[in-house]
Amino acid sequence: LLVQRQNYRSPDFAIDTVELEIFLRPQDTEVRSRLTLQRLNPSAKDLLLDGEGLELLSLSLDGKDLSSDRHSREAGKLRVKDVPEHFVLESRVRIQPEANTALSGLYYADEVFLTQCEAEGFRRITWFLDRPDVLARFTVTLHAPKVSCPILLSNGNCVATGDADNGWHWARWEDPFPKPCYLFAAVGGSFHVARDRYRTGSGREIGLELYVAERDRDACEQALQSLQKAMAWDEKVYGREYDLDRYLIVATDSFNMGAMENKGLNIFNSKYVLASPETATDADYQGIESVIAHEYFHNWTGNRVTLRDWFQLSLKEGLTVFRDQEFSADMNSRGVQRIGDVRRLRAAQFAEDASALAHPVRPESYKEINNFYTATVYEKGAEVIRMMHTLLGVEGFRAGTDLYFQRHDGQAVRIEELLDALATGSGRDLSGFLRWYSQAGTPRLKADGHFAAQSGRYHLRLQQHTPVTPGQEEKLPVPIPVRLAFFHEDGTPARLPDGQEETVLLLEEASGEWTFGPFAKPVLPSLLRGFSAPVLLERGDAEAADCFLAQHDDDPFNRWDSLQRLAQKTLLASIANPGRSVLGPELQAAFAAALSRPLDDPAFSAELLSLPTEESIGQQMDPIDVDGIHTQREALRRALGDTFAEDWRRLYHDLAAPYRRDGRAMGSRRLRNLALYYAMSSAQAEETQGWAERQYRSADNMTDRLAALQLLAFSPDYDAMPLLNDFYQRWQSHPLIIDRWFSLQLGRAVPETLQRAQELLQHPAFSWRVPNRVRAVLSAFAANLPVFHARDGSGYHFYGEQIRHLDDLNPQTAARLATVFSRWSRYDEAHQRQMRTVMEELLGKDRLSRDLGEILERSLGGS
Ligand code: ARG
Ligand code: ZN
Numbered sequence: 001l002l003v004q005r006q007n008y009r010s011p012d013f014a015i016d017t018v019e020l021e022i023f024l025r026p027q028d029t030e031v032r033s034r035l036t037l038q039r040l041n042p043s044a045k046d047l048l049l050d051g052e053g054l055e056l057l058s059l060s061l062d063g064k065d066l067s068s069d070r071h072s073r074e075a076g077k078l079r080v081k082d083v084p085e086h087f088v089l090e091s092r093v094r095i096q097p098e099a100n101t102a103l104s105g106l107y108y109a110d111e112v113f114l115t116q117c118e119a120e121g122f123r124r125i126t127w128f129l130d131r132p133d134v135l136a137r138f139t140v141t142l143h144a145p146k147v148s149c150p151i152l153l154s155n156g157n158c159v160a161t162g163d164a165d166n167g168w169h170w171a172r173w174e175d176p177f178p179k180p181c182y183l184f185a186a187v188g189g190s191f192h193v194a195r196d197r198y199r200t201g202s203g204r205e206i207g208l209e210l211y212v213a214e215r216d217r218d219a220c221e222q223a224l225q226s227l228q229k230a231m232a233w234d235e236k237v238y239g240r241e242y243d244l245d246r247y248l249i250v251a252t253d254s255f256n257m258g259a260m261e262n263k264g265l266n267i268f269n270s271k272y273v274l275a276s277p278e279t280a281t282d283a284d285y286q287g288i289e290s291v292i293a294h295e296y297f298h299n300w301t302g303n304r305v306t307l308r309d310w311f312q313l314s315l316k317e318g319l320t321v322f323r324d325q326e327f328s329a330d331m332n333s334r335g336v337q338r339i340g341d342v343r344r345l346r347a348a349q350f351a352e353d354a355s356a357l358a359h360p361v362r363p364e365s366y367k368e369i370n371n372f373y374t375a376t377v378y379e380k381g382a383e384v385i386r387m388m389h390t391l392l393g394v395e396g397f398r399a400g401t402d403l404y405f406q407r408h409d410g411q412a413v414r415i416e417e418l419l420d421a422l423a424t425g426s427g428r429d430l431s432g433f434l435r436w437y438s439q440a441g442t443p444r445l446k447a448d449g450h451f452a453a454q455s456g457r458y459h460l461r462l463q464q465h466t467p468v469t470p471g472q473e474e475k476l477p478v479p480i481p482v483r484l485a486f487f488h489e490d491g492t493p494a495r496l497p498d499g500q501e502e503t504v505l506l507l508e509e510a511s512g513e514w515t516f517g518p519f520a521k522p523v524l525p526s527l528l529r530g531f532s533a534p535v536l537l538e539r540g541d542a543e544a545a546d547c548f549l550a551q552h553d554d555d556p557f558n559r560w561d562s563l564q565r566l567a568q569k570t571l572l573a574s575i576a577n578p579g580r581s582v583l584g585p586e587l588q589a590a591f592a593a594a595l596s597r598p599l600d601d602p603a604f605s606a607e608l609l610s611l612p613t614e615e616s617i618g619q620q621m622d623p624i625d626v627d628g629i630h631t632q633r634e635a636l637r638r639a640l641g642d643t644f645a646e647d648w649r650r651l652y653h654d655l656a657a658p659y660r661r662d663g664r665a666m667g668s669r670r671l672r673n674l675a676l677y678y679a680m681s682s683a684q685a686e687e688t689q690g691w692a693e694r695q696y697r698s699a700d701n702m703t704d705r706l707a708a709l710q711l712l713a714f715s716p717d718y719d720a721m722p723l724l725n726d727f728y729q730r731w732q733s734h735p736l737i738i739d740r741w742f743s744l745q746l747g748r749a750v751p752e753t754l755q756r757a758q759e760l761l762q763h764p765a766f767s768w769r770v771p772n773r774v775r776a777v778l779s780a781f782a783a784n785l786p787v788f789h790a791r792d793g794s795g796y797h798f799y800g801e802q803i804r805h806l807d808d809l810n811p812q813t814a815a816r817l818a819t820v821f822s823r824w825s826r827y828d829e830a831h832q833r834q835m836r837t838v839m840e841e842l843l844g845k846d847r848l849s850r851d852l853g854e855i856l857e858r859s860l861g862g863s
Contacts, residue, residue: 001850004365005311011129012044013037015136018181020126024144024188026098026108030057033126035089035136047080047089050123050130052105057092078127091127100124101769101809104370109254109769110213111148112189114267116260119310119369122181132307133412135178142188143170149188151211153248155179155263175263177243180306180412185262187211187250194220198231200241206231211250212274215733219274222288223249230293233327238401240300249273249292253735256771256812257373259291261298268295271736271772277659279734281703282666289331294324305408310369314361314437315415317373318381322389325382332663335556336603342531342557345383347615348375349534353442354619355822356859358469362415362437367854370812376440383534384436388422390481390504390532396426432479432508440469443478445507447527448540456518458486460525463511464535470861480507483532486516486523491552494523502529524548529555550590560607563590568612571636572620575628582632583639591640595647602655603667606674611637614785623828626789630749634681641682648682651675652691659701666703673707680711689718696723706740714747738765739772743780746787753787754794761802768806771813778802782820789827793834796821800838803852804845811849818842818852822859836860 014037021032037047056073059066061083072079080089097108105124106115115121123130140154146169152161156175163169191211198206208227210220227247234240248265255269272291275284301323302316329337352358352375359374361381366372389397400422408417415437423430444467449460462482466475485502486494493501496516505514517523526549528537539545542565549562566587574582591609598605611633618624641648655672657665676695679688692708699705709727713720724745731737742763745756760766760777767773781799782788788795799820807814824835842848843856 001367002365003310003367003369005309005363008309008311010040011131011134012039012041013047013129013134014040015129015134018128018136018138020138020140022106022140022142022186024097024113024142024149026113027096029095029097029106029113030092031095031106031126032092033090033128035128037083037087037089039083039085045082047083049078049080049127050076050120051078051093051127052076052123053095054124054127055094057094058090059092060090062087063090076123093126095125102811103254103256103771104812106186107254109252112187112191112252113144113149114187114189114250114252114254115185115262116256116267117184117262118182118260119373120182122184125184128181130181131309132180132182133309135180135306135410135412137178138175138184139172140174140184140186141170141172142186143168144188148190151187151189151191151193153185153187153211153250153265155183155185155265156244157246177263177304178410179263179303183261183263183303183306185260185265185267187265187267190214191250192217194224196224196228198228198242198247200231201235202241204241204245206242206244207246209246209248210273211248212270213251216251216270216274219276219279222275222280222285223273223292226289226292227296229289229331230296230327233293233330234297234300234323237326237330238300238323238398240405242296242299243304247296249295253772254770256810259295261295261302263299263303266295268292269772271739274736277661277701279702279731279737281706282661282669283703284736285661285666286328286332290324290328293327294320297323297327300405304410305405306412308412308414310366310372311362311364312414313369313372314377314381314384315413315418317378318361318383319385319418321378321382322385325386333601333603333667335560336601336607336667338530338557339560339604339607341379341382342561343616345375345379345534346619347613349379350442350536350619351615351823352376352819353380353440353469354826355819356470356825356861357819357822357855358440358472360438360440360472364438368815368850370851371815371854380534384433387436387479387481387533388419388430388433390483391430391506392422392426392428396428397422400425435476435478439466439475439478440472441466441475443480443533443535444538445480445482445528445533445535446538446540447525449525451519451522451524453522456520458516458519458523458525460484460514460516461511462505462507462514464507465510470858477508477510480533480535481505482507482527483529485526485529485555486519487526487548487552488519488521488523491548493554494519494521504532526553526555526558528558530557531561547586547590551593556604560604563594563608564612564616566590567636568617568620571612571617571629571632574632574635575617575621575625578628578632581639582636583643588643591644595644598647598651598671601667602664602671606667606670609671609674611640618785618826622826623831624826626785626827630786637678637681641678641680644678645682645684648675648679652679669701669703669707673704673711676707677711680715685715685717689715693723702737706744710744710747713744716748716750720744732765735770735772739776742766742773742776746777746780746784749784749786751787751790753781753784754790754798757781757798768809771810774806774810774813775817778817782817788820789831791830793837796834796838800842804842807842807845807849807852808847811851814849815851815855818855818859822855824859 017036019034023030097106100107104121142152152171154173159174160172192214194210196208244264250267251270251273259268297320301319403425404421444465446463451458482505546562546565553559570587594608614629617629652675655668695708803814839856
């Protein structure tokens with residue numbers, strides 16, 4: 001049951017070609033498969049194929065039916081005994097797409113047939129060697145009724161179509177690129193198709209096609225534009241062109257994750273496809289740009305070069321996240337992009353590293369691989385790539401990736417192959433980086449330095465240490481690149497003797513010392529600029545440095561981070577000592593500085609002026625005091641609302657503008673809505689609630705409408721029901737917006753919110769079969785920290801009961817939602833006990849899925 005990395009064995013058989021004939025019926029789909037196989041391991045007598053929930057109708061070898069003594073079924077496998085060297089295996093199986101609520105394999109939702117095969121969904125469609133290192137050439141023929149399924153899609157090229165006499169038709173697709181079965185996709189249904197084109201650098205015309213529901217025909221522009229930009233960027237930055245004549249994307253409301261990079265036929269959660277100004281927020285637009293790019297970039301990092309085994313998942317995900325982050329940085333503001341990426345990294349991955357689920361970027365074992373599509377594999381994996389990029393520089397890194405594609409195109413490889421190509425291509429030793437892949441936990445980086453007035457030199461000492469994580473007692477040093485620059489006391493940058501303003505150190509041992517200068521005047525360093533390594537930085541001179549850098553650093557990330565640390569420090573002090581005033585002079589000065597020129601870069605100003613989230617404050621506490629955090633953060637919001645009341649008022653009124661969708665306009669909306677956030681918490685709350693009501697009613701875009709509604713709905717003393725009802729009436733035919741409507745009602749930090757959550761689960765628009773909708777209620781509920789962590793355990797109990805129910809329908813989503821409990825040890829004993837009780841009760845449930853079982857066991861500290 002436990003799969004271990006060290007037990008990898010290469011496949012006994014190769015599958016050269018696959019021919020599938022699929023007859024699509026919601027309750028009774030027949031899948032006929034014809035595999036040509038070849039023995040690779042001379043000592044393998046039997047062929048063992050993967051399959052799950054398949055009803056076997058017939059099986060033949062080289063055209064002859066196999067008698068029952070020639071094959072047998074064992075846990076999840078079909079054994080075909082005594083097979084020859086080369087042979088053809090044909091099977092027919094029956095599956096039930098409509099009953100497939102797990103949304104893995106072939107499923108039927110919203111009257112459409114769809115597939116999701118990563119990681120191990122293909123075995124729910126037909127018997128196969130369901131592992132990423134078996135690459136086969138696919139030919140797929142889909143059959144379906146012409147009226148209900150006019151459109152039939154699969155990977156590659158459509159090579160033939162035809163009509164049958166019973167009102168059915170068929171389409172045959174051939175993928176010229178051998179691929180692992182996790183990249184297989186098939187779609188059947190009725191869609192609107194939005195088309196565009198892209199011309200590659202070498203002059204090939206690619207047809208871009210977006211398949212969406214009829215009602216969404218006007219919401220396709222952003223996705224198509226993002227795709228064109230991503231295609232051009234990958235040519236320019238990595239020299240990678242697209243390789244088929246068509247690029248197809250299908251949108252669905254019923255999807256477990258964000259999207260899937262199936263070869264030539266991506267399938268997307270509609271959240272990352274559909275947008276119009278009236279229906280999507282600025283953040284939604286950016287999410288589309290980044291996920292469209294992410295899936296597109298997988299065509300080279302994932303598809304053309306794929307994985308040897310699932311332990312290598314970060315080989316494609318870490319690298320592809322890094323690529324999509326850099327793409328977004330090039331398309332938008334680099335500084336703001338980096339701040340957002342680090343915010344997400346810390347919120348999800350640092351939290352994971354500090355939880356019972358801590359694991360290395362390349363895990364050593366798993367029970368259910370779907371549980372490892374984590375922030376560690378994705379986001380920390382991207383940071384590891386970024387560190388190497390920082391060391392190699394743009395050109396060295398490009399030389400490395402060129403070599404990687406040249407060597408490994410068409411292969412299934414390991415992380416070692418990437419590191420070796422980067423090292424050989426750039427001529428730099430990267431072997432130390434493998435430890436980032438094997439060691440869990442967030443390293444602590446301690447920095448102590450001083451300026452020696454006599455010599456004019458700055459002495460810096462760095463030390464690293466990684467705390468133990470479950471199952472990994474011994475921690476060794478990892479290579480940590482530290483980007484740094486120096487500033488004079490007046491805030492001007494100090495050049496290093498070589499004339500550079502910035503340099504990169506590499507700390508490879510447990511500690512290291514450096515000397516810089518001489519400088520003519522005293523200097524203070526800005527360390528870990530751009531967050532050059534995924535570590536927790538502890539500066540000996542934090543007090544002075546944060547105040548100074550929050551005002552003077554010209555690295556946007558470090559300036560933002562310094563201000564956040566000031567706010568964190570203030571908040572932690574007032575949580576420990578609730579009597580004192582929450583807004584100290586330092587933070588006030590830093591806010592005043594940020595507010596002195598807020599319009600230079602409105603999006604960056606909005607980042608600077610945002611308070612640390614409740615989650616991020618909790619990460620600094622032991623144990624986490626949920627109520628203290630909420631109370632003091634609201635108090636700080638109010639103090640800032642009052643102290644800078646005139647600034648908020650001015651910003652709010654000056655930034656009003658008709659809708660446009662360029663970067664500047666988006667930044668202005670964000671800053672304006674932040675001004676409203678503070679203004680609504682000031683002494684003038686009643687007046688400013690009026691601003692929000694008016695904004696809600698008169699907004700010409702969803703960003704402003706939703707921001708106003710959210711601020712009102714989250715106010716404990718405001719009855720937002722009339723507006724919420726209005727919102728529902730307006731948008732009830734837009735599932736993605738109704739998801740927001742569900743979430744909006746769960747943000748008030750009052751006990752009644754639990755009851756509201758219970759009611760929402762009974763609402764006619766709620767559905768257990770649609771993961772977006774389930775998350776709209778349950779994730780929003782868990783994000784309301786005072787309510788979720790209610791002292792009496794009612795929040796945990798409610799949440800646990802919903803996971804119990806969901807696990808019978810959709811184990812992947814249930815397991816993912818259950819991960820919030822893995823952080824139990826960070827709370828006080830009473831909370832710990834209640835969280836553990838809920839998990840233990842869930843462990844005892846009937847038909848516990850492997851997905852949920854593994855998360856619970858690991859969370860509770862078992863195997
Ligand atoms: N490879 C996809 C992506 O990174 C994620 C698919 C994960 N699906 C799953 N069931 N684990 O975009
Ligand atoms: Zn991915």
